[in-house]
Amino acid sequence: xxxxxQELLLECEKTASEAEAKLSCTALWRILIQHVSIALxxxxxxxxxxxxxxxxxxxxxxxxxxxxxxxxxxRLIGELxxxxxxxxxxxxxxxxxxxxxxxxxxxxxxxxxxxxxxxESLLIAMAARRNDDILGHGLPSAIxxxxxxxxxxxxxxxxxxxxxxPSEDSNGGxxxxxxxxxxxxxxxxRLHDGHLSIYRRIKRLSTLKCQVDAQIEIGLGQKRKxxxxxxxxxxxxxxxxxxxxxxxxxISGWCPWILVPxxxxxxxxxxxxxxxxxxxxxxxxxxxxxxxxxxxxxxxTTFVLEALHRLLDGAVESAxxxxxxxxxxxxxxxxxIHGLQVINSSVPGLDELSYDIxxxxxxxxxxxxxxxxxxxxxxxxxxxxxxxxxxVNRKDHLIILDNTxxxxxxxxxxxxxxxxxxxxxxKLGRLVVTSRRREKLEARQIEMPPLSEDESVYLxxxxxxxxxxxxxxxxxxxxxxxxxxxxxxxxxxxEVLVQAVKSSSTxxxxxxxxxxxxxxxxxxxxxxxxxxxxxxNPEMQYLLLLMTRISEVHDQASLxxxxxxxxxxxxxxxxALEESKGIARIDTYGKSIxxxxxxxxxxxxxNRQIKLDEVNVPEQKTVDKIxxxxxxxxxxxxxxxxxxxxxxxxxxxxxxxxxxxxxxxYTECEELYKQALTEDPDNAWLHNxxxxxxxxxxxxxxxxxxxxxxxxxLCKDDPDIWFNHGMIERKLGRMNDAFTSISxxxxxxxxxxxxxxxxxxxxxxxxxxxxxxxxxxxxxxxxGRPSNDPYWNKVEDEIIYARQWLARASLRERPx
Numbered sequence: 001x002x003x004x005x006q007e008l009l010l011e012c013e014k015t016a017s018e019a020e021a022k023l024s025c026t027a028l029w030r031i032l033i034q035h036v037s038i039a040l041x042x043x044x045x046x047x048x049x050x051x052x053x054x055x056x057x058x059x060x061x062x063x064x065x066x067x068x069x070x071x072x073x074x075r076l077i078g079e080l081x082x083x084x085x086x087x088x089x090x091x092x093x094x095x096x097x098x099x100x101x102x103x104x105x106x107x108x109x110x111x112x113x114x115x116x117x118x119x120e121s122l123l124i125a126m127a128a129r130r131n132d133d134i135l136g137h138g139l140p141s142a143i144x145x146x147x148x149x150x151x152x153x154x155x156x157x158x159x160x161x162x163x164x165x166p167s168e169d170s171n172g173g174x175x176x177x178x179x180x181x182x183x184x185x186x187x188x189x190r191l192h193d194g195h196l197s198i199y200r201r202i203k204r205l206s207t208l209k210c211q212v213d214a215q216i217e218i219g220l221g222q223k224r225k226x227x228x229x230x231x232x233x234x235x236x237x238x239x240x241x242x243x244x245x246x247x248x249x250x251i252s253g254w255c256p257w258i259l260v261p262x263x264x265x266x267x268x269x270x271x272x273x274x275x276x277x278x279x280x281x282x283x284x285x286x287x288x289x290x291x292x293x294x295x296x297x298x299x300x301t302t303f304v305l306e307a308l309h310r311l312l313d314g315a316v317e318s319a320x321x322x323x324x325x326x327x328x329x330x331x332x333x334x335x336x337i338h339g340l341q342v343i344n345s346s347v348p349g350l351d352e353l354s355y356d357i358x359x360x361x362x363x364x365x366x367x368x369x370x371x372x373x374x375x376x377x378x379x380x381x382x383x384x385x386x387x388x389x390x391x392v393n394r395k396d397h398l399i400i401l402d403n404t405x406x407x408x409x410x411x412x413x414x415x416x417x418x419x420x421x422x423x424x425x426x427k428l429g430r431l432v433v434t435s436r437r438r439e440k441l442e443a444r445q446i447e448m449p450p451l452s453e454d455e456s457v458y459l460x461x462x463x464x465x466x467x468x469x470x471x472x473x474x475x476x477x478x479x480x481x482x483x484x485x486x487x488x489x490x491x492x493x494x495e496v497l498v499q500a501v502k503s504s505s506t507x508x509x510x511x512x513x514x515x516x517x518x519x520x521x522x523x524x525x526x527x528x529x530x531x532x533x534x535x536x537n538p539e540m541q542y543l544l545l546l547m548t549r550i551s552e553v554h555d556q557a558s559l560x561x562x563x564x565x566x567x568x569x570x571x572x573x574x575x576a577l578e579e580s581k582g583i584a585r586i587d588t589y590g591k592s593i594x595x596x597x598x599x600x601x602x603x604x605x606x607n608r609q610i611k612l613d614e615v616n617v618p619e620q621k622t623v624d625k626i627x628x629x630x631x632x633x634x635x636x637x638x639x640x641x642x643x644x645x646x647x648x649x650x651x652x653x654x655x656x657x658x659x660x661x662x663x664x665x666y667t668e669c670e671e672l673y674k675q676a677l678t679e680d681p682d683n684a685w686l687h688n689x690x691x692x693x694x695x696x697x698x699x700x701x702x703x704x705x706x707x708x709x710x711x712x713x714l715c716k717d718d719p720d721i722w723f724n725h726g727m728i729e730r731k732l733g734r735m736n737d738a739f740t741s742i743s744x745x746x747x748x749x750x751x752x753x754x755x756x757x758x759x760x761x762x763x764x765x766x767x768x769x770x771x772x773x774x775x776x777x778x779x780x781x782x783x784g785r786p787s788n789d790p791y792w793n794k795v796e797d798e799i800i801y802a803r804q805w806l807a808r809a810s811l812r813e814r815p816x
Contacts, residue, residue: 097371397429
């Protein structure tokens with residue numbers, strides 16, 4: 001139907017005569033509303049009969065459908081939508097009642113003053129206009145073809161998004177997708193050699209058959225009549241319900257209402273540190289949000305569900321006992337042994353969460369007053385309703401938002417999502433958010449790293465024992481560790497590997513590994529990175545493609561060269577990489593950084609190009625040019641990073657800690673640092689690196705401060721140790737102490753412009769904030785930058801960030 005309807009719309013817009021165009025609009029309007037009403041009727045009846053009950057036509061005005069008029073058809077659409085939502089497809093009427101934010105559409109001129117700008121009002125207005133006009137029961141009215149065409153286009157799009165516009169199948173039938181995902185072919189209306197129709201009457205012939213009197217369009221100016229038999233019963237037989245409901249659990253006197261899926265695995269492994277952090281957050285009932293972030297396939301959803309079920313099973317104790325627990329997922333795809341599968345083709349939104357909560361509590365579809373609100377207004381209305389009707393306040397409601405990276409696909413959407421998440425956490429409940437990126441939300445941050453080697457081996461053996469796979473259970477630990485490493489120690493890929501061995505006729509691990517590698521190259525990249533790829537703008541895509549063509553590993557200099565070529569700042573590049581976990585690992589060594597792209601992302605970008613200014617990029621000549629410039633830079637530049645690393649990591653335990661840090665095994669890295677310091681307690685540089693880990697990866701500022709003091713006691717004349725100490729003091733809000741330490745670093749040779757920049761940040765972090773001092777230090781940093789600074793671009797980005805921070809702080813300080 002889609003293609004033919006659009007062809008007719010185009011024909012209508014090209015009609016020279018206004019009178020002919022008005023007749024064409026009427027024809028299109030009638031085709032649209034009849035197809036939507038019949039689609040709703042047949043889907044409802046089909047659903048009721050599938051559920052094998054009675055009253056297939058309960059609450060349906062069948063006589064008004066059998067011999068239609070425009071006004072009754074429009075009214076019936078609203079009534080049928082309500083039934084369809086209650087019985088078949090929850091939230092199916094949301095688009096119909098939602099208020100459109102775009103008030104520039106010509107169709108809104110058809111509305112009376114005070115009418116809402118939504119599809120419901122437009123449907124009513126179009127029906128009234130038709131009845132009051134000469135084509136109905138009135139006199140001629142002013143012609144507004146642009147507005148009527150706009151109305152038809154808007155309503156077509158709304159009904160299409162609601163799943164009520166049929167598509168053509170290979171046999172020429174018109175197909176809809178049911179609430180359970182199966183295809184249903186319309187019986188009462190059909191395509192006629194590619195042409196659409198309206199019906200004038202439907203007549204019962206027998207228990208199982210109807211006669212349809214139809215008119216077939218042959219272009220908008222011609223028609224032919226046709227009569228055909230449809231195998232559709234007008235007999236009554238069934239009714240049903242299709243709405244998720246909260247269940248109630250009883251745990252030692254605690255009886256919460258829960259809407260939570262089952263565990264995703266019975267073989268959960270590891271994550272004890274993350275469990276500890278999560279439970280610690282739960283106990284802090286004043287904390288509004290918890291952010292669990294990490295790479296795709298790392299096990300964020302599995303972790304949250306495991307934590308919830310341990311809480312509900314009484315396996316862990318918590319003083320926090322919410323009255324309602326709601327789990328809402330925005331996941332759209334799943335990757336497994338059968339490859340990439342789409343599990344939700346619709347574009348999710350946070351409004352869906354509010355709809356789900358209310359329908360699951362009340363067990364019925366929503367009234368239209370809920371759908372005409374969205375965003376903050378909808379959240380606030382629901383919060384008030386829960387408080388008034390159920391006595392549930394924000395702290396009594398635990399909400400889990402899963403896979404929020406799919407809720408925003410561009411920077412504007414990310415900002416909107418951040419605002420809505422803040423409102424949710426302020427009004428509706430305590431939030432647990434899982435995402436592949438760090439959402440812009442004030443929250444407790446819990447990073448989900450890859451499993452450790454031992455945890456990976458344990459998972460492989462446990463799953464193999466569950467499935468009776470001897471080839472894995474009998475394999476030695478060293479080989480299983482290598483296998484786990486090849487899978488990135490990600491639970492998802494480890495599980496797929498086990499399933500691949502199980503489904504192999506030979507039970508060969510080698511064959512299964514080869515199969516998983518092929519699957520990773522073919523589809524895993526799309527699962528892991530397609531959403532992140534869609535979020536970044538074309539210039540950032542160009543930068544990432546250019547960098548991955550040049551090398552898997554980049555330092556500050558090569559990043560600068562690539563950014564200069566594309567026309568982006570390094571801070572923009574860093575932000576994109578930090579937000580999209582799994583694309584690359586970013587390590588910092590003093591004032592130098594190292595970026596290591598993941599092998600899976602390298603596969604994802606391999607041979608990929610985009611069109612920018614009509615040119616396919618990156619071009620090979622550009623890759624070669626950047627490579628030459630970087631080689632020349634290496635010849636002219638020296639660095640002391642390697643020397644500092646050699647001094648700090650001279651003991652085997654320290655070297656193992658360094659490796660664990662590089663591989664993002666931060667918890668294991670912390671334990672190795674402790675062992676290394678036991679064996680090498682007088683190594684000031686080792687203490688300094690350990691303090692840096694505690695500060696940057698665990699936010700353990702007080703502990704980091706103590707370790708850093710030890711480093712200073714052991715070595716009082718190293719500028720980097722004093723500089724790091726000042727950064728920790730800045731994080732603790734000790735501006736004066738930070739100034740003293742940073743000044744000491746400057747006196748020992750640390751570049752003065754870097755010291756002034758850190759002092760600026762220290763003044764901004766003070767409580768209360770010290771704006772005049774921050775501005776003065778920023779000015780000194782800008783004035784003191786040497787023109788030959790090899791890290792000019794990085795410092796420039798930090799200065800820009802400081803300016804932005806200052807601007808925001810200045811606005812807050814202004815008297816109101």
